Amino acid sequence: MKEYTEKIREIAKRLLNDGTVDMVIGFRKGTLPMMNQPHIATCTDSADELMWDSNCGLNLANYVTDRKEKIGIVAKGCDSRNLVTHVIENKIKRDQLYIIGIPCSGMIDHHKITAMFDTDITSVKESGESITISGNDFSKKLIKQDVLCENCAACTHRNPVEYDELVADLVEEQTDVDPYESVTEIESMDAEEKWNYFEDLISPCIRCYACRNACPLCYCPTCFVDESTPQWVGKSQDPIDVRTFHLLRAFHCAGRCTDCGACERVCPMGIKIREFTKKLNKDCLELYGWEAGLSLDERPPLDTFKTDDPDEFIK
Amino acid sequence: MKLIKIDQQNWNTGIEKAKSAYRVFGPVKEKNDYEFKVLGTNEMPDLNFRNTRLSPKSIIYPQSQVMFTYSIDETKDDCRIMKEVENVTSPMAIIGVRPCDALSFPIVRRNFDTPEYQDTYWIKAYEATTFVGLACNSACDTCFCTSAGTGPFGEEGLDVLIIKDGDDFYTKIITPKGEAFAESAGWGKKEQTDITAKIKELKTAAEASVSSTVSTDKLKNKTILDLYDAPFWEEEAFACINCGTCTYVCPTCWCFDVQDETHGKSGIRMRNWDSCMFPLFTHHASGHNPRNNKYERVRQRFMHKLKYYVDKYDSGIQCVGCGRCIRLCPVNIDIRKICDKMNSFDTESCKCEATSS
Numbered sequence: 001m002k003e004y005t006e007k008i009r010e011i012a013k014r015l016l017n018d019g020t021v022d023m024v025i026g027f028r029k030g031t032l033p034m035m036n037q038p039h040i041a042t043c044t045d046s047a048d049e050l051m052w053d054s055n056c057g058l059n060l061a062n063y064v065t066d067r068k069e070k071i072g073i074v075a076k077g078c079d080s081r082n083l084v085t086h087v088i089e090n091k092i093k094r095d096q097l098y099i100i101g102i103p104c105s106g107m108i109d110h111h112k113i114t115a116m117f118d119t120d121i122t123s124v125k126e127s128g129e130s131i132t133i134s135g136n137d138f139s140k141k142l143i144k145q146d147v148l149c150e151n152c153a154a155c156t157h158r159n160p161v162e163y164d165e166l167v168a169d170l171v172e173e174q175t176d177v178d179p180y181e182s183v184t185e186i187e188s189m190d191a192e193e194k195w196n197y198f199e200d201l202i203s204p205c206i207r208c209y210a211c212r213n214a215c216p217l218c219y220c221p222t223c224f225v226d227e228s229t230p231q232w233v234g235k236s237q238d239p240i241d242v243r244t245f246h247l248l249r250a251f252h253c254a255g256r257c258t259d260c261g262a263c264e265r266v267c268p269m270g271i272k273i274r275e276f277t278k279k280l281n282k283d284c285l286e287l288y289g290w291e292a293g294l295s296l297d298e299r300p301p302l303d304t305f306k307t308d309d310p311d312e313f314i315k
Numbered sequence: 316m317k318l319i320k321i322d323q324q325n326w327n328t329g330i331e332k333a334k335s336a337y338r339v340f341g342p343v344k345e346k347n348d349y350e351f352k353v354l355g356t357n358e359m360p361d362l363n364f365r366n367t368r369l370s371p372k373s374i375i376y377p378q379s380q381v382m383f384t385y386s387i388d389e390t391k392d393d394c395r396i397m398k399e400v401e402n403v404t405s406p407m408a409i410i411g412v413r414p415c416d417a418l419s420f421p422i423v424r425r426n427f428d429t430p431e432y433q434d435t436y437w438i439k440a441y442e443a444t445t446f447v448g449l450a451c452n453s454a455c456d457t458c459f460c461t462s463a464g465t466g467p468f469g470e471e472g473l474d475v476l477i478i479k480d481g482d483d484f485y486t487k488i489i490t491p492k493g494e495a496f497a498e499s500a501g502w503g504k505k506e507q508t509d510i511t512a513k514i515k516e517l518k519t520a521a522e523a524s525v526s527s528t529v530s531t532d533k534l535k536n537k538t539i540l541d542l543y544d545a546p547f548w549e550e551e552a553f554a555c556i557n558c559g560t561c562t563y564v565c566p567t568c569w570c571f572d573v574q575d576e577t578h579g580k581s582g583i584r585m586r587n588w589d590s591c592m593f594p595l596f597t598h599h600a601s602g603h604n605p606r607n608n609k610y611e612r613v614r615q616r617f618m619h620k621l622k623y624y625v626d627k628y629d630s631g632i633q634c635v636g637c638g639r640c641i642r643l644c645p646v647n648i649d650i651r652k653i654c655d656k657m658n659s660f661d662t663e664s665c666k667c668e669a670t671s672s
């Protein structure tokens with residue numbers, strides 16, 4: 001990952017110096033292991049803070065929404081797909097962006113790794129395909145593939161789909177994976193089992209909305225849960241309102257979600273929120289042959305129609 | 316203050332006995348993390364926790380709390396009359412409050428229990444509660460309690476402090492409330508034992524295990540506007556997604572919002588936790604929002620905890636160093652880093668360049 005870091009810094013400094021961009025958005029090292037921080041570099045000094053490793057799982061497309069400047073942005077596969085979605089939805093112009101593409105080999109799951117140890121992890125070092133986790137009185141080597149985020153383990157778009165420059169050669173895409181394994185499992189449940197499954201899934205939710213706020217798709221000026229005239233959703237911990245939030249948010253993401261996993265990564269309660277969005281992704285794939293953010297020239301299935309639509313209601 | 320030594324057997328029977336006089340709360344492992352829950356018959360607090368994911372503040376100050384009920388049925392005499400819900404709290408005891416979290420209650424009390432204003436909901440729950448603390452024999456990496464007015468063996472805010480040494484529970488009974496609890500647990504007649512030296516030894520080791528510190532000494536002498544206008548806010552706030560996690564998990568965050576909810580012809584007026592990190596928090600009815608930008612909200616959170624509170628109460632910072640916001644902030648905004656930036660901020664020597672957003 002050292003090579004990625006060096007290359008990102010080199011590109012960022014060049015772009016800032018020659019005036020191609022006003023800023024470069026990427027990651028800098030955080031204060032805790034496995035926690036990098038989105039960072040905005042506007043000068044060569046701050047560009048030297050940019051870095052890359054397997055803890056850059058947040059989605060940086062979230063940080064360019066409605067910005068007016070010329071922006072250099074570091075983008076792995078999923079970020080680039082959300083940038084494409086942003087362009088299609090007029091949240092940023094393609095020519096405002098200089099996309100620094102990252103061929104990605106997956107991000108590691110800090111929730112999972114933290115849960116594997118009883119004491120504090122003080123350092124996490126990567127080298128190639130192995131990760132060494134150390135604490136005050138232990139050190140353990142893990143294989144990166146075993147501790148990948150769930151969405152990364154089943155990702156079929158690791159390479160950026162849209163970029164102006166790459167930091168390294170493209171990586172091989174995974175083909176023998178099933179991103180919808182858990183959806184198929186839930187689909188086979190009966191209604192009551194499904195109900196119980198989802199009730200249990202969201203029961204710890206504190207409605208902080210971190211999932212919504214980390215998602216590049218959730219850019220509405222006023223989210224339906226925040227609307228006060230009329231107020232659609234109550235603000236307490238009433239399970240009806242908690243359900244309403246999750247179901248409606250998922251539907252708002254239908255045909256747009258790239259399964260980047262940012263929502264799940266940020267949830268302080270460790271809720272697997274992607275179980276909702278993944279179902280809709282699967283439906284979009286099966287019904288419309290659609291995966292979000294793969295092309296700048298096609299609109300998502302739910303904001304367009306075709307005259308040869310087989311359904312009657314559209315005619 | 317009385318010092319007694321309790322063995323595992325006496326601990327178990329004591330907790331069980333106390334349940335007849337108190338609603339007893341304790342840490343319980345739920346999925347991957349610990350939470351405070353009411354303990355049922357034969358359920359023991361699981362003291363293997365480091366700290367609970369959420370703080371115990373919700374026991375005294377629930378996330379959603381109904382204060383009034385009303386009817387909008389025009390055929391009824393009491394139509395549109397707010398009726399206060401019964402506000403009595405039976406005795407509660409929270410077992411296993413960590414010293415950092417214990418200190419949060421006296422801090423929050425400065426807001427909810429003042430000569431001018433009495434929040435009866437908070438006060439009644441607080442007064443009905445006995446805080447049975449558990450000393451930390453070793454601190455987490457993100458704890459900085461010793462810089463925040465307490466420490467791993469801190470006693471402020473506690474009625475009883477338990478120090479665990481192997482299978483023994485060294486028990487310090489600090490207040491009359493604590494004595495009453497010990498009485499109902501059947502520990503009241505236990506002889507005072509001389510375990511002071513042993514406790515001191517454990518305490519020294521525990522304090523040495525606190526690896527992270529922050530400096531707060533210069534905050535008080537800084538000018539509010541200098542800090543407010545400091546150039547680092549925009550850069551430090553860039554990553555924040557305004558999720559409010561930091562404030563929801565914080566034991567010392569006390570803000571709430573009042574909401575009416577009507578179902579059919581009847582309704583409730585309740586309060587729900589609110590967060591200064593939400594844009595809606597300061598959104599005026601006119602549409603104007605005085606804290607419209609993200610950096611202004613991030614600045615508010617830190618200025619409140621580390622400057623306004625410091626100036627107003629002269630009792631240290633509004634933070635107990637529990638480290639929850641550091642561990643749970645999804646984008647690694649670290650109060651230790653911000654606090655050090657504020658504490659060392661010098662208008663003269665500052666050459667950092669602000670970034671715009």
Ligand code: SF4
Nearest residue numbers: 205206208209211267
């Ligand atoms: S981030 Fe988690 S706890 Fe917060 S609203 Fe989303 S699902 Fe609920």
Ligand code: SF4
Nearest residue numbers: 215257259260261263
């Ligand atoms: S819903 Fe979750 S996985 Fe889908 S784009 Fe948003 S943050 Fe990414």
Ligand code: SF4
Nearest residue numbers: 555556558559561644
């Ligand atoms: S500081 Fe972190 S936890 Fe707090 S609102 Fe911002 S992103 Fe969320």
Ligand code: SF4
Nearest residue numbers: 565634635637638640
């Ligand atoms: S500000 Fe953070 S460290 Fe301080 S008491 Fe609140 S959650 Fe704990």
